[in-house]
Amino acid sequence: MKGTVMRSTGSFYDVLAEDGKKYNCRVRGKIRLEGIKETNPVAVGDHVIVDLEHEIGSITEILPRTNHIMRKSVKKTGHSHVLAANIDQALLVVTLALPRTSLGFIDRFLVSAEAYRIPQIIVFNKRDLLSEDDLIQLDELIKLYESIGTTCFSISAQQDDPEAIRKILQGKITLIAGHSGVGKSTLLNAIAPSISQAVGDISSFSQKGTHTTTFAEMFALDDKTFVIDTPGVKEWGLVEMSEQELSDYFPEMRDLRLECKYGARCIHINEPKCAILDAVQHQTIALSRYQSYYSMMMDEDNRK
Ligand SMILES: Nc1nc2c(ncn2[C@@H]2O[C@H](COP(=O)(O)OP(=O)(O)O)[C@@H](O)[C@H]2O)c(=O)[nH]1
Ligand SMILES: [Mg+2]
Ligand SMILES: [Zn+2]
The missing domain is CATH 1.10.40.50 (Probable gtpase engc; domain 3)
Structure with missing residues (x-):
């Protein structure tokens, strides 16, 4: 049966199968995707073939991907880690409040997505915490990013109803990314309370290493709308490209x-x-x- 990988814990996967049910699955044997050097080749969003004869299903095949997005590879080993596959658009949550997102990080993310022709959205969060000066800078940044074709929103995920963002997600598979602490879970909860993601307290993201999950997870908002919540990624793996590219x-x-x-x-x-x-x-x-x-x-x- 065909299915879509919703969640991965490293050795087990939740697969939403064509019959509408979720199955706990494992990878059987060695699956390799052509051209990808990975220890763990199955990613959230992958379309797979599952064998459900036993209590724990087996993923026997990964179907070809339309795209995938990686976190930065671990130096030396050359192994990359695919965060998610087959996405329609990528939404980056950032903030000019704490923990302030650097423009370099935003641009790297946009380049990664652009290299795969994945449309990009930026949500500037924590508007309620911004000073007058910050707000002026925010307007300038929004003007800049809209001028290069990025869709931008400015909100307080804690205070506003994110109706416009809910609308842009409709009918699509959207990767949600951003540093830990910028408000991804808060935003997801505001968009769809059914998701009920744990919201970290301020101290949890300043302590390095704690509260960092390595794996992405897909949630269904309705039967055509999915979001993929990713862990707070520090750096994006760029596609290998030539200098001219x-x-x-x-x-x-x-x-x-x-x-x-x-x-x-x-x-x-x-x-x-x-x-x-x-x-x-x-x-x-x-x-x-x-x-x-x-x-x-x-x-x-x-x-x-
Ligand atoms: N003031 C303010 N705080 C926010 C906002 N959005 C999130 N937070 C707070 O920022 C912290 C991290 O939020 P969380 O959603 O866990 O961030 P995540 O790590 O990106 O999932 C929590 O204390 C939230 O309450 C916002 O719009 N305004
Ligand atoms: Mg979170
Ligand atoms: Zn030139």
Whole structure:
């Protein structure tokens, strides 16, 4: 029977099968997905074939993925950890209050999703905690991210009814991501009280290592709408890409780069008559975005 992986604990999986029931399953034998070097290849969101003859079912096959998103691989081993597969859109919860999300983290997330052509949404949370100055900065950031095609929301998950966010989730499979403590569980509870996720207290996320689950979990809001809650990921694993490719995943650079003097060979670092550097100088590309580009370019882990 076919099914979808809703939850993983490392050795067991909850699979929602075609008959509408959930089964506890294990992986039988060795399953490998082509082109993926992983210790644990089954991810939440995977479509699988299960054999339900015994009390504990067996996952015997992973069906081809439309996409997947990874957390940063463990250095040296080269093993990556797929957080979730087959997602329609990715929603990143961030905050300018505590724990403040860096723009570098936001941009890395957007690039990862863009590389898989996964549409992105940013929710700026904890609006109730922001100062006047923060609110001005927030408006500027929303303008910036909307200008590059990202859908943005600003809310207080604790105080507001997130109706607009509920609407954008409708009929889709949405990956929910963000640092630990930004309010993912609070937001999910506000969207669908039936989910009833545990909300961490402020001290729990400042203590490193505690309250960090490694696995994602999928929840059904109705029979066509699913959200995947992910643990607070510190860094995203970028798709391996060539130096020339990176600017393709910055929407504001994608078209402009054709105007660089060196054409497709330009990587926009110090080449003469580079259209990207020119745009940064004239502030039509935001400096913060270029800084993110630069730091990703310098990060050799991403190079092919
Ligand atoms: N003031 C305020 N606190 C919030 C808001 N959203 C979440 N919190 C608090 O932030 C802390 C972490 O929230 P939680 O939902 O557990 O974050 P998660 O780790 O991303 O799931 C908890 O103490 C929440 O009560 C908000 O909009 N405003
Ligand atoms: Mg949480
Ligand atoms: Zn250039």
